[in-house]
Amino acid sequence: MNGKMQGVTLIADWKPKPGFKLGSKDIEGRQTYLGSLVWRNPRIEIREYDIPTPGPDEVLLEVKACGICGSDVHMAQADKEGYIFYPGLTGFPSILGHEFSGVVVEAGKNAFDKRTNKPFKGGERVTSEEMLWCASCRPCADGQPNHCERLDEVGFNVNGAYAKYIVLPSRTIWSLEPMAQRYKGDDIFLAGSLIEPACVAYNAVIERGGGIRPGDRVVILGGGPVGIAACAILRRAGASKVILSEPQKERTDLALKLGATHAIDPSKEDFADRVLEITEGMGADLFMEATGLPERVYPGIERVIWEGRTLNSTVVVTARAEAKMPVTGEVLQVRRARIIGAQGHSGHGNFPRVIECMADGMDLTPMITKKVGLNELPENIIKLQTDRSNCKVTYVAK
Numbered sequence: 001m002n003g004k005m006q007g008v009t010l011i012a013d014w015k016p017k018p019g020f021k022l023g024s025k026d027i028e029g030r031q032t033y034l035g036s037l038v039w040r041n042p043r044i045e046i047r048e049y050d051i052p053t054p055g056p057d058e059v060l061l062e063v064k065a066c067g068i069c070g071s072d073v074h075m076a077q078a079d080k081e082g083y084i085f086y087p088g089l090t091g092f093p094s095i096l097g098h099e100f101s102g103v104v105v106e107a108g109k110n111a112f113d114k115r116t117n118k119p120f121k122g123g124e125r126v127t128s129e130e131m132l133w134c135a136s137c138r139p140c141a142d143g144q145p146n147h148c149e150r151l152d153e154v155g156f157n158v159n160g161a162y163a164k165y166i167v168l169p170s171r172t173i174w175s176l177e178p179m180a181q182r183y184k185g186d187d188i189f190l191a192g193s194l195i196e197p198a199c200v201a202y203n204a205v206i207e208r209g210g211g212i213r214p215g216d217r218v219v220i221l222g223g224g225p226v227g228i229a230a231c232a233i234l235r236r237a238g239a240s241k242v243i244l245s246e247p248q249k250e251r252t253d254l255a256l257k258l259g260a261t262h263a264i265d266p267s268k269e270d271f272a273d274r275v276l277e278i279t280e281g282m283g284a285d286l287f288m289e290a291t292g293l294p295e296r297v298y299p300g301i302e303r304v305i306w307e308g309r310t311l312n313s314t315v316v317v318t319a320r321a322e323a324k325m326p327v328t329g330e331v332l333q334v335r336r337a338r339i340i341g342a343q344g345h346s347g348h349g350n351f352p353r354v355i356e357c358m359a360d361g362m363d364l365t366p367m368i369t370k371k372v373g374l375n376e377l378p379e380n381i382i383k384l385q386t387d388r389s390n391c392k393v394t395y396v397a398k
């Protein structure tokens with residue numbers, strides 16, 4: 001398809017900090033795995049692009065909805081020295097946007113639809129993984145695509161979905177058609193744009209955290225979209241108590257609607273006291289750390305594990321944080337507890353399972369508290385640096 005389109009583009013200057021060395025996967029002047037050590041003076045511009053053309057294994061999508069993620073905000077946000085906040089894989093200039101849904105417009109002859117077991121025809125409503133795992137490195141071959149050694153990321157180092165069209169490999173695309181009964185009209189695209197963050201939560205608590213048994217008690221620390229999605233998933237999985245610790249009332253209200261059974265405001269009440277009170281002294285089987293504030297939250301988690309009567313608790317580290325975790329090994333030993341890291345959303349059947357949950361009534365769309373047009377994206381990405389009153393701000397194509 002010929003023609004032009006606009007893309008909300010992040011631009012920054014390549015100015016590595018003293019001592020920075022190019023890593024094996026970095027490309028001088030273009031791409032690094034350590035964004036916050038390299039990129040300065042981020043700014044967002046709406047630029048004009050040719051509509052991309054799909055290769056034989058690729059699909060051209062018309063984007064219908066795309067949520068703003070915290071990482072978009074952190075790529076566009078500079079610290080006092082002008083360096084971007086976001087620490088990970090980045091290659092600029094790049095069109096941002098990675099939590100999206102759309103419609104297949106055109107597909108290469110080898111672009112394969114996992115739902116029908118046939119090539120894509122066009123017209124299918126779909127979403128995509130954000131992580132473009134290579135499928136041939138050692139971790140990919142071992143079934144660990146979230147740890148791909150040659151990873152590209154949509155909206156980080158390859159062009160993302162804050163545009164009218166996007167081209168993607170068919171291997172990362174998942175059909176939304178199973179959700180068609182549940183979501184009428186364009187609502188399927190809103191729900192579809194929440195699958196990626198929901199899969200981050202699913203991968204953390206079910207895949208990496210080992211899941212739960214019906215009747216287990218769980219604690220989620222941090223009521224961002226991933227934390228709230230975890231509340232919904234764990235409630236569906238049969239948790240008897242889903243306790244969210246989050247200071248912001250708008251977030252806890254949403255979580256209580258979507259799956260949390262109890263909310264704690266850690267700025268006003270003692271986290272450990274409240275968890276022990278709600279669980280009648282038992283504590284929790286699973287904790288999800290989704291705040292990124294290890295120094296603040298681990299003393300409370302440790303006290304619940306130590307004083308609660310539940311053995312074998314699992315703590316899943318989901319949020320990224322540079323700070324070390326203050327944890328006493330003895331507590332883990334005596335209470336048979338474990339701490340486990342989780343990264344990414346791909347593989348392990350995460351996407352099709354989350355799609356099935358949504359098809360079966362796990363509706364996360366109340367998380368979308370504001371819808372914006374393409375031209376309003378730059379100002380809204382900037383606004384989210386300081387204003388946390390909206391849960392998900394989502395670009396909806398006209």
Ligand SMILES: [Zn+2]
Pocket residue numbers: 069070071098099197
């Ligand atoms: Zn994201």
Ligand SMILES: [Zn+2]
Pocket residue numbers: 133134135136137138139140141147148149150151
């Ligand atoms: Zn790989």
